[in-house]
Amino acid sequence: MTSAVEQEYIKVIVFQLADKEYAIPVSHVQGIEKLMHITRVPKTPPFVKGVINLRGVVTPIIDLRERFNLPIVGEEDAARIIIITLEDMEVGFVVDSANDVLDIAADSIEQQPEVVGSLEEEFISGVAKLDNRLLILLHLDKVLNPLS
Template sequence: MFSEPRPPQGPDRGETPVLQFVGFRLADEDYAIAITKIQEIILMKPITRLPQSPPFIEGLINLRGSVIPIVNLRKRFGLVARELDEETRTIVVNVHDKTVGCIVDAVTQVMRINRDQIQPPPLGVAAGAYQYLAGLARLDDRLLILLDIEKVFQPEETAAAVP
């Protein structure tokens, strides 16, 4: 007599229609990472260099008793290096059950983006960069590059970088 309940349809079907991201600048481009992947954002700290590490790994820092690897996202993406300044920040993220710090030029804002504003990256994007992208979003007159931070770091890289 009673039928099985049907799964909800529309915006209440369990998917969040609005996602939150932390925006940052890197080589004059706007990027963002899902806020759920971010542990915290910190000022630059003294970095202990590691011999024979990949060029994009700057070294290690002590973050309240935890030693974490620091990755320069400019180097990771093959962008031109620049001097660190008062705007430079480290975004501490959780990837592959590890904590990693990512050096960025500046953190810009926390933003809410509707899921339907996110577009897949175009097929013409270089193969190397394509693998890191979660999508693209238009905000006003800017194009925002949404990173899939899990894909920026391979599990073996984060495992090898963490002591």
């Protein structure tokens, strides 16, 4: 989220989707799980994969590839579910793989990304350049928004 501005460094979880790397502040991440059985919930948008049993809590799962209109691939071993909390919501994101935990400098985040191309801009709160890596910071409110 944009709260990065006030801090000098923010700690983020870096994950992979297709050929790009994305980042979510650690403060919003509750945990990273391996893929498990997902129960489909009917009459929901296609990017809602369903719900899982996360230690006794029924948690909805969003497939970020579907959400960002990226090509769908089969289940990979590296695929992970990143459990996010935002306000009173708890949601899991299916990603290709969870790569890293990084500290990124707040001033390395640029607000207006132009490089992103196909990805819908509304989900992006900024991009951070780190050496030769480009991290896309997600706007969690927007990613979770349209269902409310």
